[in-house]
Amino acid sequence: MSIHLSPDIIRLLLVLAATIAAHYLSRRALQHAENVAAHTSNIWDDALIEATKKPLPVLIWLGGLSTALHLLHRQTGEQLLEYIAPACSIGIVLCVAWFLFKLIRVFAENYIDVRAQAGGNIDRTTINGMSKVARIVVVVLAALAVMQTLGFSISGVLAFGGMGGIAVGFAAKDLLANFFGGLMIHLDRPFNVGETVRSPDKQIEGKVEHIGWRQTQIRSANMTLIYVPNALFTSIVVENPSRMSHRCIRTTIGLRYDDIGKMSLIVDDVKNMLHKHPEIDNGQAVIVAFDQFADSSLDFIIQAFSKTTELEKFHSLKQELLLRVSEIVARHGAEFAFPTRTLHLNPVTA
Numbered sequence: 001m002s003i004h005l006s007p008d009i010i011r012l013l014l015v016l017a018a019t020i021a022a023h024y025l026s027r028r029a030l031q032h033a034e035n036v037a038a039h040t041s042n043i044w045d046d047a048l049i050e051a052t053k054k055p056l057p058v059l060i061w062l063g064g065l066s067t068a069l070h071l072l073h074r075q076t077g078e079q080l081l082e083y084i085a086p087a088c089s090i091g092i093v094l095c096v097a098w099f100l101f102k103l104i105r106v107f108a109e110n111y112i113d114v115r116a117q118a119g120g121n122i123d124r125t126t127i128n129g130m131s132k133v134a135r136i137v138v139v140v141l142a143a144l145a146v147m148q149t150l151g152f153s154i155s156g157v158l159a160f161g162g163m164g165g166i167a168v169g170f171a172a173k174d175l176l177a178n179f180f181g182g183l184m185i186h187l188d189r190p191f192n193v194g195e196t197v198r199s200p201d202k203q204i205e206g207k208v209e210h211i212g213w214r215q216t217q218i219r220s221a222n223m224t225l226i227y228v229p230n231a232l233f234t235s236i237v238v239e240n241p242s243r244m245s246h247r248c249i250r251t252t253i254g255l256r257y258d259d260i261g262k263m264s265l266i267v268d269d270v271k272n273m274l275h276k277h278p279e280i281d282n283g284q285a286v287i288v289a290f291d292q293f294a295d296s297s298l299d300f301i302i303q304a305f306s307k308t309t310e311l312e313k314f315h316s317l318k319q320e321l322l323l324r325v326s327e328i329v330a331r332h333g334a335e336f337a338f339p340t341r342t343l344h345l346n347p348v349t350a
Helices: 007-037 043-052 055-076 079-118 124-149 154-171 173-188 230-234 257-276 311-331
Strands: 196-199 204-211 215-219 225-229 247-255 287-293 298-306
Touching: 007 043, 007 055, 043 055, 043 079, 055 079, 079 124, 124 173, 173 204, 173 215, 173 225, 173 230, 204 225, 215 230, 225 230, 247 257, 247 311, 257 287, 257 298, 257 311, 298 311
Parallel strands: none
Antiparallel strands: 196 204, 204 215, 215 225, 247 298, 287 298
């Protein structure tokens, strides 16, 4: 018993077979390209292959199904199938936008990873900011292309957006303020991800973990996560200790009043010790001087700047210097003061 197929059915089967073959060949080609790219140092090919993996099969099946439905429409004349062409165009626009969106994101991630492995300086804030802006542009262009395909006038949409922007601006002023605050952070770069910031105005201090378009996430010293609206950074003072060039050692030492004759020698020895220490920057002011007559002590101040800015090394250095100061005081036979009070009793006469 022989089976006779009509020419239209044969065309549909050929289109389906061509789609399956194209899908199979594209997968094999991508696998081969991925193996080749794994042995290169170029980050563009890795990002291109990773961004193509999912949109390309969808695009192939979209083309195959649209062709098959077009043939079916010619055969049956079904009115519902008249929407094949605009639907196919919208699908192509979305696939291209999907590809560009992934390409931008993956390239930014690969660039950061390569720079980190090479030990170079990484400006994560700028890279992430540029990546976000580029992806927003892709989304906007894709939305305009879809609207154009659906028959909307782009000039009319833009005009409506201009008039409606005023109303949206009043309704979402806080959201827009946070958006532009995030934009200023990406442009001015007062801090980057991974740096420690603090604000004496709002008692905010911690390590920056993420900079979004609406808020910035800061991990405090007690490991709690603080969510700060970006608009706040446009009106407060922000300190960035991660970018300090030196750390200041400033302390006050109190001696007994009985040791006033030894004050000059102790001050000179402490100053010489600081000048000779390799971790003290002598290009900055090194101050050791008698400061005041306190209630229970003779106070002299010590001020110097360390070359290291790492907090752990700084505290180790400060501990070492204070112990050396105690050795100098003991070597001169002096002692540190502690709060005392002298009581004078007048004899009572009968």
